[in-house]
Amino acid sequence: xxxxxxxxxxxxxxxxxxxxxxxxxxxxxxxxxxARQCGYAVCTRNTHADWAEGTEAHHxxxxxxxxxxxxxxxxxxxxxxxxNNRFLIQFSEYxxxxxxxxxxxxxxxxxxxxxxxxxxxxxxxxxxxxxxxAEKADSGASSKRTETARxxxxxxxxxxxxxxxxxxxxxxxxxxxxxx
Numbered sequence: 001x002x003x004x005x006x007x008x009x010x011x012x013x014x015x016x017x018x019x020x021x022x023x024x025x026x027x028x029x030x031x032x033x034x035a036r037q038c039g040y041a042v043c044t045r046n047t048h049a050d051w052a053e054g055t056e057a058h059h060x061x062x063x064x065x066x067x068x069x070x071x072x073x074x075x076x077x078x079x080x081x082x083x084n085n086r087f088l089i090q091f092s093e094y095x096x097x098x099x100x101x102x103x104x105x106x107x108x109x110x111x112x113x114x115x116x117x118x119x120x121x122x123x124x125x126x127x128x129x130x131x132x133x134a135e136k137a138d139s140g141a142s143s144k145r146t147e148t149a150r151x152x153x154x155x156x157x158x159x160x161x162x163x164x165x166x167x168x169x170x171x172x173x174x175x176x177x178x179x180x
Contacts, residue, residue: 003039005116008089010041011109013049016063016096023133024065026073026088030110033168035070040115041089044103061102064125065091095125
């Protein structure tokens with residue numbers, strides 16, 4: 001993974017506290033291969049969602065994260081889609097910012113931009129290490145939320161689709177051999 005000054009910019013109603021607790025910003029439909037090449041994620045405030053958690057001004061950037069990985073989300077009550085349809089952008093470090101007007105009203109809540117075009121200089125930010133992600137209280141599982149997803153039975157079609165997303169190729173290009 002090459003890391004650049006390019007950022008995934010997301011328009012979110014989640015609070016900075018929740019994003020930090022979850023290990024990054026989640027439930028995004030995006031091009032995983034492209035997002036993994038980016039060095040940063042910039043979270044911008046959506047106050048118009050009826051469940052908005054943050055107090056920042058609408059369209060302002062409030063958190064910048066250094067991307068450590070982009071992984072499939074586990075299904076949740078809010079997002080019951082298959083794990084490969086939505087992604088968690090994990091952070092190794094984060095910085096709280098207050099930059100008005102970063103989100104320009106794009107229709108899609110995910111876009112890509114260079115940090116400098118957003119008025120952000122990563123060298124001047126006060127970076128903090130991401131805390132360990134707490135285990136899910138309701139799962140009883142010993143796995144951390146930062147794991148890609150729970151292991152579950154897969155059909156060959158689902159396995160090929162997931163591998164195709166991971167490697168940025170068509171599912172038709174995936175061949176699976178099972179020995180046993």
